[in-house]
Amino acid sequence: MSSEEGPTQQQQPEQEKKPDEPPSAASDAPQQESGSSSPAAEPPAAVAEPPAAAVAEPPAAAPAAEEKPLSFRALVLTGHGGYDKVKLQVKTMAKPKLKAGEVLVRVKACGLNFAELLARQGLYELLPSPPVTMGMEGSGVIEAVGEDVNDRKVGDRVIALARSGMWQEVAVVSADRTFLMPEEMSFEEGAALTINYMTAYMMLFEMANLRPGKSVLIHMAAGGVGIAATQLCQTVQDVTVFGTASASKHETITQGGVTHPIDYRTKDYVEEIRKISPKGVDIVLDPLGGSDTQKGYSLLKPLGMIIVFGAANCVTGQRKNLLAMAKTWYNQLSLNTMKLMQSNKAVSGFHLGYITDEQLFGRTMSTLLELYKQGKIKPRIDSSYHFEEVTEAMKRMHERQNIGKVILLPEPKKEEEKPKSNAEAGENVEKNDAAISEKKEEEVEAEKD
Amino acid sequence: MSSEEGPTQQQQPEQEKKPDEPPSAASDAPQQESGSSSPAAEPPAAVAEPPAAAVAEPPAAAPAAEEKPLSFRALVLTGHGGYDKVKLQVKTMAKPKLKAGEVLVRVKACGLNFAELLARQGLYELLPSPPVTMGMEGSGVIEAVGEDVNDRKVGDRVIALARSGMWQEVAVVSADRTFLMPEEMSFEEGAALTINYMTAYMMLFEMANLRPGKSVLIHMAAGGVGIAATQLCQTVQDVTVFGTASASKHETITQGGVTHPIDYRTKDYVEEIRKISPKGVDIVLDPLGGSDTQKGYSLLKPLGMIIVFGAANCVTGQRKNLLAMAKTWYNQLSLNTMKLMQSNKAVSGFHLGYITDEQLFGRTMSTLLELYKQGKIKPRIDSSYHFEEVTEAMKRMHERQNIGKVILLPEPKKEEEKPKSNAEAGENVEKNDAAISEKKEEEVEAEKD
DSSP states (O other): OGGGSOOOEEEEEOOOOOTTOOOOHHHHSOOOTTSOOOOOOOOGGGGGSOTTTSOOOSOTTOOOTTSOOEEEEEEEEOSSSSGGGEEEEEEEEOOOOOOTTEEEEEEEEEEOOHHHHHHHTTOOTTSOSSSEEOOSEEEEEEEEEOTTOOSOOTTOEEEEEOSSOOSBSEEEEEGGGEEEOOTTOOHHHHHHHHHHHHHHHIIIIIISOOOTTOEEEESSTTSHHHHHHHHHHTTSTTOEEEEEOOGGGHHHHHHHTOSEEEOTTTSOHHHHHHHHOTTOEEEEEESSOTHHHHHHHHHEEEEEEEEEOOOGGGOOSSSOOHHHHHHHHHHSOEEEHHHHHHHTOEEEEOOGGGOOOHHHHHHHHHHHHHHHHTTSOOOOEEEEEEGGGHHHHHHHHHTTOOSSEEEEEOSOOOTTOOOEESSTHHHHHHHTHHHHHHHHHHHHHHHHO | OGGGSOOOEEEEOOOOOOTTOOOOHHHHSOOOTTSOOOOOOOOGGGGGSOTTTSOOOSOTTOOOTTSOOEEEEEEEEOSSSSGGGEEEEEEEEOOOOOOTTEEEEEEEEEEOOHHHHHHHTTOOTTSOSSSEEOOSEEEEEEEEEOTTOOSOOTTOEEEEEOSSOOSBSEEEEEGGGEEEOOTTOOHHHHHHHHHHHHHHHIIIIIISOOOTTOEEEESSTTSHHHHHHHHHHTTSTTOEEEEEOOGGGHHHHHHHTOSEEEOTTTSOHHHHHHHHOTTOEEEEEESSOTHHHHHHHHHEEEEEEEEEOOOGGGOOSSSOOHHHHHHHHHHSOEEEHHHHHHHTOEEEEOOGGGOOOHHHHHHHHHHHHHHHHTTSOOOOEEEEEEGGGHHHHHHHHHTTOOSSEEEEEOSOOOTTOOOEESSTHHHHHHHTHHHHHHHHHHHHHHHHO
């Protein structure tokens, strides 16, 4: 099956563009899957990204033909669909001339997020249209700084955040969206900290009002956000965590701080929670959507809050599943304020992508880095895949095999090197991809009925 | 106009009932407005109230015929409609035999709440069907204690909370729902503290997450909850309060802590707030409902929360207004979770009447009494009316003349005594009731269009 293959590596010399030259019609066209590629400038869609959030690629204002060109690997979404739509390309371009406030980062590790699985299926409206280099978070070393950048210097190890474009060996980002890494933090940890921990932190402490003695239901407790949320719950006294995950992950998540692990595949989590806590829970973090939101709402204690921050129930197979989407949409919680009053409950939505408050990002990252230094949080790296193994990486997350963060490494894989994986399950995926994949999709389908 | 008249005083000797004797058909019938009354036992509806929350009246289990009978005044809702549906009755009954956990309170002051205006119109589902003695809060002195009551004694000055039945000279309440008053607290203050401050406190600190530097929109900022919320905002550093009230009240609410008073009658409060804070506010407390909920939602900053805790927009005239109700219902905010995610906002509902968590009540009251002792909160008494003046009291609140709490006093008014009022406006109401009433209703109508 072609959709199960790894990404085709494409050699793609980037043309030097004259400033302000409109992109040719050819360069606008989505790249073909054949592996041969037109010498394309980046699509104009990238220009439409919010400047503060976007990785500034390509260096449209960098025509210096005399400089040594830069060659780099990038993972590009070439269209919407299955795993094969994400392709590894090698780009060549003139060394970028940084604008004021920008820095050039040599990327060492990148985070894979559920949003990128959605984006590949065409379900994430914040990513520019393909072709586009994906990736919202990464870590690396600063190679150059633009004007007016006073608090970053060449050689600084930083975490970087962007709306897209972090999955490449070098990236131009706004210095405001970089955060200095503590010495003891690995690049993998740095890449794992941003999206998952910021999401978990803002939900628990900015939206909800997590305080001593409260209880929290964390779905997908072994996922990136799940583990981050569980760790953050440990920073508050006497918080009870209910965490759903398949049974094989229970030991790990229990060690991580989940008080009551629940196997959502074999048990009704609503019943399980009611057995332990008849009154329900104070906070529900809901990345699933659809009927699970209704269940979560029903589980809330008076004065409790459910935060919906995803619609993972929309994603079943590799490609967009209209039936799953329709079901999720149909079952989503609809509310009027009278109903809320009678139950004394709160419903909220969270999506980091729609937050544009730079101060909030800065404040949250400072808090998180401080908690890291104090040893109170520590990203759990599930596995690291080189760019050429991106299909395996996506598959691992899609099939919920991961316990913690899945990392992508820009540097080429050495011939003899196996994928770095902390979990035994990682090797199963490699050996027996297709079989596991099919089994899982059946399970997922069955489970949602 | 009969509906503008004060309540008819009714002499109503309460029959001594044999235990377990079913009430006669006559005693079940709603009392007539004629002023003459059948010797009625309390209606069976009262029995259906949750025991912890209800004032145990009448003493169905108190048949001791040899004891000296108790005669007391009570404000009884005799049917749904205008002001004239609340009647002052004098009841006579055997001295109640307290059940375990109960205390008998000689009531000195009662609070009037917006809920009672709604209840009179038949818009408050938590009050038992008429005829029923109204009143959810009061203060007084303990006259007798039942078995198993160890932390209350005869002579204790207490605040008492109930689902209904506090508007009478003596009330039997659950000891759990009484709270010892600090020495320096007047009975009026005690009666003003419970509902308004608990509502404001739970909304700001349990549901929302009020922290230093946040901003809050408080509608009806001169009302009971409004003033309580404003004072509670002052207990947190650097909180900005936007408060709506008519211009004549601005000086008072500004002194009370409102940073930006807004005359909602002459200005668009959304525009006014945007002028001062283009990004909006963090918390909206919304007692209005309908289109104001939509406006409040639109004003929220990302990660902000609107709490709907009433539907004052339903109440225009004296009687149930189907058009206003339909409008409020039609315009109420309806949400799905996708929309919430894209805006990073939270919507919640609050209704103290639906909260049954005794520990939460106890904890909240302790906090409030502590804040009172520290001088950080102090109920503002707008005016005090004797039971026979209940129409004026309701009118004052209905027409939003009050700045702070309207209190009802069980003790009979002395002939020469004027109503106790802190506000000059109070006397206007007395002198020129009908004129003001009509003018206000027009204004309210115009404003809601």
